[in-house]
Amino acid sequence: MVWAYQIGGYQVLAKYLKDRKKRELSLEEIGHYMKVAKAIERTIEVRGKVDGVMG
DSSP states (O other): OTTTOEETTEEHHHHHHHTTTTSOOOHHHHHHHHHHHHHHHHHHHHHHHHHHHHO
């Protein structure tokens, strides 16, 4: 579900990697990617709770 998450019509995690295609990611970039994935995961969780409350 995190992999499929979209913002503005773009699959966020796929776009991040696509924009860095053909080069090795630095440790900093890998760390950033992991933080983005975690933030998306948390966003999905919170969104589900809000949707549950709002009906």
